[in-house]
Amino acid sequence: MPIYGDLINNGSFTAGTTGWWAGNPAMVTLAADPPTGGLATASTDALNLYDAVFGQDGITLRAGAAYTLSFTARASRAGVAMRVAVGLGQEPWTPAEERLVTLGTVDTTFVMPFVSPMSTPKGQLTFQIGQESSVTVTVTEVRLTTCTVREGFYTDPDSNAAKWLRANRGDVRAPMIERSLVSQPGAHWFGDWNKIADVEANVRSYVTAAADAGQLPIIVAYAMYLRDNNGESSGGMKSADLYRQWINAFAAGIGDRPALVVVEPDSLAQAEYLPQANRAERYELVKHAAQVLAARPLARVYLDGGNATWLKPVDMALRLQKAGIASAKGFAIAVANFDASDISCAYGQQVVQELTRLGIPGCKFVVDTSRNGHGAMDTAGQHVDYCNPAGRRLGAPSSIGAGGAEYLLWIKVPGDSDGKCGVGPDVKAGDFSPYLAQRLIEGW
Structure with a gap:
């Protein structure tokens, strides 16, 4: 896996859902969204954000290195909460960066710079979108970069x-x-x-x-x-x-x-x-x-x-x-x-x-x-x-x-x-x- 440059595989979803996984299929489904070049995620009724999750594994993080996570997202209704996390992809699931963002109905770009506190080849990026009622979230242009401008x-x-x-x-x-x-x-x-x-x-x-x-x-x-x-x-x-x-x-x-x-x-x-x-x-x-x-x-x-x-x-x-x-x-x-x-x-x-x-x-x-x-x-x-x-x-x-x-x-x-x-x-x-x-x- 790469350790410099863009660490995300298929971040624009031009290859469909390749490289991405979804959690409980009863709670979240993934589908490529060709008209927007993004990934549409449909969430059913979920009690917690983490009940409906999708993401990518196999990310190498280096302690002390600066990273920037960026992505563009919108939801089928305004005011949808989404938790975004980069961190250890196994127990104890230690986060390197974790943030709660609020989505509207038009595309918004989010930029999250952080310094990794850990070194691991088993890093993970997750988007958590569990809501109390069904919602569709569309994400595109996902980038996790390091050692770039x-x-x-x-x-x-x-x-x-x-x-x-x-x-x-x-x-x-x-x-x-x-x-x-x-x-x-x-x-x-x-x-x-x-x-x-x-x-x-x-x-x-x-x-x-x-x-x-x-x-x-x-x-x-x-x-x-x-x-x-x-x-x-x-x-x-x-x-x-x-x-x-x-x-x-x-x-x-x-x-x-x-x-x-x-x-x-x-x-x-x-x-x-x-x-x-x-x-x-x-x-x-x-x-x-x-x-x-x-x-x-x-x-x-x-x-x-x-x-x-x-x-x-x-x-x-x-x-x-x-x-x-x-x-x-x-x-x-x-x-x-x-x-x-x-x-x-x-x-x-x-x-x-x-x-x-x-x-x-x-x-x-x-x-x-x-x-x-x-x-x-x-x-x-x-x-x-x-x-x-x-x-x-x-x-x-x-x-x-x-x-x-x-x-x-x-x-x-x-x-x-x-x-x-x-x-x-x-x-x-x-x-x-x-x-x-x-x-x-x-x-x-």
């Missing part, structure tokens, strides 16, 4: 900001950094500092911790051979072959656990700036990464999609095509950039249109909103420099997307320097600066 993105407990906070609790900036940065979910970056011998275990530890919390981790692969083309963030693996070994180990660390993966920021947008001899190789390396990561069953993979003021949409789409975007979920826009969300989303939609013209429909995109709260224009209306510019601000926290984006995400880690430049001339790329963090929090 619905349960929330994972907050990195060992981000650079969190490490700084633990060492500097007495600093006057500590409360604002804790509130505005440390408590917010964002990406954890893995790079050449995670050695080939260690990266599989490093990734496994991180995504396992997120899964145990019932949340979705955002992780970034950032070890590309010839990374940043000798720029402020230069580095990466020392050869193409070593990169293949590294990304293979990175993917193995994800295993069968959920993860949202951003693949090698800037790798495609910079590809044509590389020496001629390395350009085709760059596309092949990104393509290899896309394929091995997409082979992980619960990984959502997004390739580098540049930003709105870098490449024309058609050029970005052609690069994504060469790099195997068809294997991935989509692409990431504006990583470590400052373009406002509306500009980035418009660009993302244009790239999607170009990919469709190239015969690759259905691509999604995500937008980095970690530092785009003021957009990327300075007071003179000029586009700001990419490296620690003044006057920027935190953007929308990691969440469901808007403007065509699938998700808005904090991919760049706010407070981490872009390099020895801008308003952080003494802070090397990737190091945390409380000064840079404060500027982003307060917007100056």
Whole structure:
């Protein structure tokens, strides 16, 4: 049985009553309801709610993991009470979550988040509808999810900001950094500092911790051979072959656990700036990464999609095509950039249109909103420099997307320097600066 994602079998009842059982047949009957795509349950006279029950067994619950139960229901008359429970499916029938809801005659969607107090492979979901007179209840779109966006993105407990906070609790900036940065979910970056011998275990530890919390981790692969083309963030693996070994180990660390993966920021947008001899190789390396990561069953993979003021949409789409975007979920826009969300989303939609013209429909995109709260224009209306510019601000926290984006995400880690430049001339790329963090929090 699955332990991540949607744990309910046939929750929309498109396969009739498959996977569902009913209790005492004298008290409750089940029937698929094709016109509504739901399950109609007819209850006869019953003294107690639990006398007329239906549900599903074989659900795996994990202690401490966050879950969300959701469903849509209505009744043949108003004011019908229904008890909904998730818990142990055998003696002593311990509930993990139990709630009494009241149904009306029109469809109502109920959402019940909870944290499981137990670990068991014998979990059970039940709907209890016993009434003192006959009633028909119709249920549809039943979902019990964990480690998805619905349960929330994972907050990195060992981000650079969190490490700084633990060492500097007495600093006057500590409360604002804790509130505005440390408590917010964002990406954890893995790079050449995670050695080939260690990266599989490093990734496994991180995504396992997120899964145990019932949340979705955002992780970034950032070890590309010839990374940043000798720029402020230069580095990466020392050869193409070593990169293949590294990304293979990175993917193995994800295993069968959920993860949202951003693949090698800037790798495609910079590809044509590389020496001629390395350009085709760059596309092949990104393509290899896309394929091995997409082979992980619960990984959502997004390739580098540049930003709105870098490449024309058609050029970005052609690069994504060469790099195997068809294997991935989509692409990431504006990583470590400052373009406002509306500009980035418009660009993302244009790239999607170009990919469709190239015969690759259905691509999604995500937008980095970690530092785009003021957009990327300075007071003179000029586009700001990419490296620690003044006057920027935190953007929308990691969440469901808007403007065509699938998700808005904090991919760049706010407070981490872009390099020895801008308003952080003494802070090397990737190091945390409380000064840079404060500027982003307060917007100056």
